[in-house]
Amino acid sequence: MGEGIRSDSLLYLTDEQLRQGIEAMYFAYRGFTADPDRILESMAYGRAHHRAIHFINRAPGTTVTNLLAILGVTKQSLNRVLRTLIEDGLVESRVGKSDRRERNLYLTEDGTSLEHRLSDAQRARMRSAFRDAGPDAVSGFRQVLESMMDGELRRQYKSLRDSGQ
Amino acid sequence: MGEGIRSDSLLYLTDEQLRQGIEAMYFAYRGFTADPDRILESMAYGRAHHRAIHFINRAPGTTVTNLLAILGVTKQSLNRVLRTLIEDGLVESRVGKSDRRERNLYLTEDGTSLEHRLSDAQRARMRSAFRDAGPDAVSGFRQVLESMMDGELRRQYKSLRDSGQ
DNA sequence: ACAATATGTCAGCTTTGTTGACACTCCAAG
DNA sequence: CTTGGAGTGTCAACAAAGCTGACATATTGT
Numbered sequence: 001m002g003e004g005i006r007s008d009s010l011l012y013l014t015d016e017q018l019r020q021g022i023e024a025m026y027f028a029y030r031g032f033t034a035d036p037d038r039i040l041e042s043m044a045y046g047r048a049h050h051r052a053i054h055f056i057n058r059a060p061g062t063t064v065t066n067l068l069a070i071l072g073v074t075k076q077s078l079n080r081v082l083r084t085l086i087e088d089g090l091v092e093s094r095v096g097k098s099d100r101r102e103r104n105l106y107l108t109e110d111g112t113s114l115e116h117r118l119s120d121a122q123r124a125r126m127r128s129a130f131r132d133a134g135p136d137a138v139s140g141f142r143q144v145l146e147s148m149m150d151g152e153l154r155r156q157y158k159s160l161r162d163s164g165q
Numbered sequence: 166m167g168e169g170i171r172s173d174s175l176l177y178l179t180d181e182q183l184r185q186g187i188e189a190m191y192f193a194y195r196g197f198t199a200d201p202d203r204i205l206e207s208m209a210y211g212r213a214h215h216r217a218i219h220f221i222n223r224a225p226g227t228t229v230t231n232l233l234a235i236l237g238v239t240k241q242s243l244n245r246v247l248r249t250l251i252e253d254g255l256v257e258s259r260v261g262k263s264d265r266r267e268r269n270l271y272l273t274e275d276g277t278s279l280e281h282r283l284s285d286a287q288r289a290r291m292r293s294a295f296r297d298a299g300p301d302a303v304s305g306f307r308q309v310l311e312s313m314m315d316g317e318l319r320r321q322y323k324s325l326r327d328s329g330q
Numbered sequence: 331a332c333a334a335t336a337t338g339t340c341a342g343c344t345t346t347g348t349t350g351a352c353a354c355t356c357c358a359a360g
Numbered sequence: 361c362t363t364g365g366a367g368t369g370t371c372a373a374c375a376a377a378g379c380t381g382a383c384a385t386a387t388t389g390t
Contacts (some may be wrong), residue, residue: 013295017184018288020326021295021307022197025317028310029194030237032187046345051191058184065367067214074193077347079369101356101367123183124290130178130186131314133305140305142186145193147294157192161185186346211376229337242340242378266387 035121046075048081050118053107056091057115058160061104063096070156090114200286213238213246215283218272221256222280223325228261235321255279260274 036050056062056069064082068075082105085091090111096102107115130138149157201215205262220235221227229247233240247270250256255276272280295303314322 013205013292015288016329017303018291018295020329021283021291021303022284022287023325024290024307024310025194025197027322028313029190030318031314032190034315048346063367064369073346074348075368076349076370080346083369096367099357100368101354103368119184119187122187123180125313126183126186126190127178129309130183132312133308134253136301137305137308138182138186140302141309142189143298143302144294144306145189147297148193148290149196153192154197158190160188164181164185197351213377230335238377239379240337241339241380243376248338261336264336264388266385 022100031125032122033126036118039117039121044084048077049085052078052081052085053090053111053115053118056105057107057119059163060106063104065102065103067105070160072153085111177229190212196290197287200290201283204282204286209249213242214250217243218255218276218283220278221270222277222284224328225271228267228269230267233268237318250276256284 033047037047040046040050052067053070055067059066064075064078068078071078082091082093086093088110089108092106092108092111093103094106096104133141146154146157198212202212205211205215216236217232218234224231229240229243233243236243240295247256247258251258253275254273257271257273257276258268259271261269311319311322
C-alpha cells in the first residue's frame with residue numbers, strides 16, 4: 001500500500017463511508033415519513049395526498065400543471081388524489097381568472113387543519129434532529145442534500161426555498 | 166417584535182428553516198433513488214429488489230427473518246421479491262447449517278454483478294455530493310440523519326455500520 | 331408428544347404509479 | 361372566424377409493492 005495515496009481530507013470518500021451515507025439516507029427517510037404516515041393511515045389517505053397538500057399549502061393558487069412538475073407524476077395519478085381531496089372538502093379548485101383553462105388549487109379550512117397536523121408532526125422530528133445535531137451539522141445536512149438533488153429538482157427546490165420566509 | 170426572543174443559535178429552528186429541511190429531504194431522496202431506478206426499470210425489477218440485494222450483499226448469509234426486520238415489510242411482500250431473484254439466479258437460498266428451518270441468503274455471481282452496477286451508480290452520486298459539500302458538511306449530514314431515524318431503525322443502522330469496514 | 335419458530339404460499343385488497351385514448355375548454359395566431 | 365395547440369379531466373387497463381388472513385411444512389426444543 002503506497003502511503004499518501006488517500007489523504008486525510010479524502011478519507012470520507014471511501015466506499016465504506018459512502019455506503020454508510022447511503023444506508024443513513026435510507027433509514028432516515030423512513031423516520032422522516034413515519035409520523036405523517038401514522039396520521040394518514042387513520043384516514044383513507046396516503047403519502048401522495050400528503051405531498052399534494054404540502055405543496056398546495058406551500059404555494060396557494062398553484063395550477064395542476066405546476067403541481068405535476070413539482071411532484072413528477074402523471075396527471076392521471078395526481079388527478080385521482082386531487083379528486084378525493086376535493087370531494088372530501090380539503091382542497092378547492094377554482095377556475096383560473098386570467099386563463100379559465102387552468103385550475104387554481106387552494107386548501108380549505110379543513111385542508112389547512114390537516115396540513116397543520118401533518119407538518120407539525122414532521123417538523124417536530126426535524127426540529128428534534130436539528131437540535132440534537134446543532135447548527136453546523138444542520139448546515140452540512142442541507143448542503144449535502146442539495147448536492148444530491150437532480151438538476152431540475154434542485155431548481156425547483158431553490159425556487160420554493162427563495163419564495164419562502 | 167421583542168429583541169432577543171430568538172437567539173442566533175436558535176435561528177435554524179424556525180418553522181421556515183424546518184420546512185426547508187423537509188423539502189430538501191424530499192427532493193434529495195428522489196435524486197438518491199434516481200440512478201438505481203433507471204438501471205432497475207430496464208430489467209423487471211424495482212426498488213424492493215434493490216433493497217433486498219443491497220442488504221444481502223451487506224450481510225451475506227443473513228436469514229429471511231433478519232431481512233424482514235431490516236426492511237420492515239411483511240414476509241409475503243419480501244417473499245415475492247426473493248422468489249423472482251432466486252428464480253432469476255441472482256440470489257441463492259441455502260438451508261441453515263445449525264438450524265435447518267432457516268434459509269441463509271447469498272448473492273450469486275450475477276447478483277453480485279447487479280449489486281455492483283446499482284451501488285456504483287448510487288455511490289457516484291453520493292461521492293459527488295460529499296465532495297461538493299466537504300468533510301464537515303458530510304459529518305453534519307450524517308449526524309442529522311442519524312437523529313432523524315426511529316429508535317429501532319437507528320439501532321439497526323448502527324449495528325450495520327459497526328459491522329462494516 | 332407437543333408447542334413454538336422459520337419459512338413459504340395462496341387469495342384478495344389497497345395505494346400509487348404507469349400508458350393510451352379521448353373529450354372539452356379556451357387562447358392565440360393565421 | 362377557424363383552427364391548432366395547451367391545459368385539464370376522465371375512462372380503461374395494467375403493474376409494483378405494500379397489506380391481512382389463512383394455512384402448510386419442516387424443524388427445533390421442551
